[in-house]
Amino acid sequence: MSLNPADTTFAETLRAALPDDTVREVTDRYLTEPRGRYAGQAGLVALPRNVEEVATLIRLAGAARVGVVPYGGGTGLVGGQVAPDGPTPLILSLERMTAIRDVYADENVLVAEAGAVLADVQTAAQNVDRLFPLTLAAQGSARIGGNLATNAGGTGVLRYGNARDLCLGLEAVLPDGQIWNGLTRLRKNNTGYDLRHLLIGAEGTLGVITAAALKLFARPAQTGTAMLVVENPAAALSLLSLARGQLGEMISAFELIHRQGFDFLAEVGPDVRMPFEAAPEWCVLIELGLSGDLDPQTALEQVFTSGDEAGLVSDGVIAQSAAQAEALWAIRESIPEANRRVGSISSHDISVPLSAIPAFIEEAGAQLALMGTFRINCFGHVGDGNLHYNVFPMPGQSRDDHTNQRAAIKALVHDLVHSMGGSISAEHGIGRLKVDDLEKYGDLAKMSAMRAIKAALDPAGIMNPGAVLRG
Incomplete structure (x- = not known):
């Protein structure tokens, strides 16, 4: 069924039913998303103060057959918060409902x-x-x-x-x-x-x-943070298994970082304090949250010693203070910004079974090498199988030089992920960016059930039209 635009007549209907200053003209901040892949359309934005006002907005949008795009912080990375085409929607921002x-x-x-x-x-x-x-x-x-x-x-x-x-x-x-x-x-x-x-x-x-x-x-009674150098992703997984054997569920985070991430930080910033004189090829960032009188320094030293004896760890830094821990985390948290400044050809938020991580990284690199010469920044939450596998141009080039390869690179990565029983969206969602991918890789029975649920709950198709499922 076709939708109608959020026009002046619809705006008047909303303003008559809601308190003053609820409905406004759209400003630019509601029409952009962090990766700059989509630009939304200017329609109307509503800022309800409570659930009753949200219900009024949805009910009136349904009666007028106007699409509604819910808007939170605008930080989503798959275009779910903007509508680049179709009739202009009502943007429903929850920014006033903060209690x-x-x-x-x-x-x-x-x-x-x-x-x-x-x-x-x-x-x-x-x-x-x-x-x-x-x-x-x-x-x-x-x-x-x-x-x-x-x-x-x-x-x-x-x-x-x-x-x-x-x-x-x-x-x-x-x-x-x-x-x-x-x-x-x-x-x-x-x-x-x-x-x-x-x-x-x-x-x-x-x-x-x-x-x-x-x-x-x-809250953990004590926390500890360390960055340990490992030879490769396989060693990182073995170290995780070893650490779990010693510490059980007290491991709060286990992040994999590749040398390319350090190189990008040195090249374009943000400026962070590097823990090693020379950037390691691979390292892991570990955070522990311990209860009682357990000492995180002792626990991390034990992990390092055991990893060293097993041939898994060759160097490391254990934070001696909260400030040092923050400095180590600043490296990991600054990598996405460095990636943005360099400009990726194609970025991938994927997951594979933990045991398949080393094979995926090796095979994806080998297949990409057949397509050309690229810089690959592979990092992420290796403890739960989620990798951010991003492909970048070589120095002196820009991502625009590889526009004609972007689709092929994404297909290569996603095909390999799918063949290994993984997911083409680990944590960012589908939004509008991956609608085609969901159709290509999604289980047929699941897709049928999803469409049936959407049709049953939202027969007019007003809720975030074009996101997740094709409109």
């Missing part, structure tokens, strides 16, 4: 509105001596509703899971304007279909998340 409604420290639960910035949720947990462990580079601007809508990952997935695993209940507005009051704090609730998990990861195509009950955790 931390309740904190139940004894229950390890925090209830936040969808517009709450992730860093503010983390701070609210810290204020009651608890931890909300979702950690992202964009946590200073990403909003919790968007984190849930995209099932965000980050560096803590190894220990705590994705955003999906950190949510107990949701409040949401469905495509017909009904408010679903599913904001339960229960950890056991076996009462039929779990709409929570249907909406999490749906990227706003099945409704608008307006609030969430989030899991909190005890």
